[in-house]
Amino acid sequence: MPVSAKKKPDSTMLQSVLNEFQDTTIWADLAPRTQQDYIKQIKVIEKKFGSFPINGLADIRTKAVFMKWRDELAKKSRRQADYAWQVLARILSWALPLGKVPANPCEKGGRVYRGNRSENVWASDDESAFMALAPAHLHLALQLALWTGQRQGDLLRLEWPAYDGAKIRLKQSKTGARVVIPVGAPLKMMLDAIENRTGTILKNLDGEAWTSDGFRTFWRKARIKSGVSGLTFNDLRGTAVTRLALAECTEAEIATITGHSLRDVRSILDAHYLNRDPKLAESAIRKLENKHKSVN
Template identity: 35%
Template sequence: MVMVELKGLHVVKAKGRVYYYAWRGGPPIKGAEPGTPEFQAAYNEAIANHKIPDRKRFLSVIVRYRASKAYLDLAESTRRNWGPWLDRIADHFGSLRTAQFDRTDIIRPLIRKWRGKYADTPRTADYGMQVLSRVLAHAVDPLGELGSNPCEGIKQLYAASRAEIIWTEDDIAHLKKTCSTEIGHAVDLAAHTGLRAGDLVRLSWSHVGEDAIVITTGKSRHRREAVIPLYAELREVLARIPRRSPVILTSSKKRPWAKDGLSSSFGEAKGEAWPDGDDLHFHDLRGTAATKFYLAGLSEREIAEMMAWDEDYVSRIIRRYVSRSAAIRERIRKLDEARKERQNP
């Protein structure tokens, strides 16, 4: 089948699959094979919709934001996640006059009602609000069509502190359904060591001793050492990783990760696993490791030494990273042990 050259068509190849977008940063063209009349029609519709509509309507703000440098400069994975949300926002608010968004007494109840459609999944609802807020901020500056952003002051539905978020085993399993083997290795190693991404990508096999991984941390400008004992689960993780290079983690090209390469690839993998967005970050795996160590009975000081945290505030950091339920279970264990000691002196 002959593929007609379509001006601006953006093609992305990832993990053996090919994705087509009407333009770089534009909407994906789905449900049709390139070169078919259906594909051409979908492309034509996207281009037609890209033409700036009535500038007095909010749809024109969305269209101009999509074409802006601010949007196009976002990471490709972010645009892939935000695209469907921009479509939903356009469908719901696009026909409103932009000036109506300056009437906070009227528009805020409408925004809250729209958010309420996703209230069953608070993180998803907040993610949609984040995208809407960014579009409205664009209408304030640089467009100058609104005096203020009506999303400001609307509280998030999901109230957990960033530091209290950790990856669960189910979260990791869900990511592994779609991510590459190499990303899976990185996630496993982070969850079992608590090392930051910057330290993980330079972690070499020579850092792995007979009993522990010992590496200076970049965060401390290499003045501190992380000393992670080689417990059974960590040994199993290391045993699954092939030795392709002096460094432990390598990309799918079987070479050490380039600068920011792991973060970029991880972002794309997370975007594919959670197309509607999720609040999990790579560095939240440090909290997962801290929880693992704490539940294993290690003291806060021991965990601090392992993860190269400052002892002056380690107790506060551990409490923030370790989930409340985990901390309560650990306290129950200690109280039960103390009771047994009193009963059996």
């Protein structure tokens, strides 16, 4: 049921479009968690613009009005401000070709958040935005990269026999390294839900194996549509290393999963991704406290 469904909204107001979007197959296909995230943002949108006249979207001044609203939200959280903007942009992009709105003033609005430390790392908000706004057939590619730390080419070539229900086995094309990767629960859930287990695990909309160029083109468009800027698919490999480190995995454990050399893992953590992440400092102090308690 739409967020605001106590009474039928005026069909000339933006609220009607917000409600209609929640009755589409696009909405139905979203994961429950994604729907919850959307609902949170839709509540923010309708509070400010539920009574906004649809015809007003065509006014060239409307974009400035929306951007000012986003700037106000950004005073509390830049990430959440971007997410609210992305959700509104997605709803309007659905409504525009159907003639439900005259324009999408949120198109090409950019972002207000990009921390310097995270320039090469997919933050959790980037992941959420991509999962919410990118085409569903690209979701598995994102999760495979995040949960295995493998290169794009190796993942595109990965075939179903490489997955036995618990682990993924592959030989890296660049180094020849053989890796055996235990499959985390979120990734396993996605893999086990797929019925067609012939050929490559990752397939395009036609059910065929991706070409490298085809995948890069679709990925780039999906990333832009999701509002994720300054990041590439290749950055997911380093992001996987970072997340494993923040989960307190050792460098040896990380290398076993990703296939990096220990030196490369150390280089990634030191020079590009963690940059002395505060969470690691907190972990270090906890370990020191525990050591101190055991001695005394």
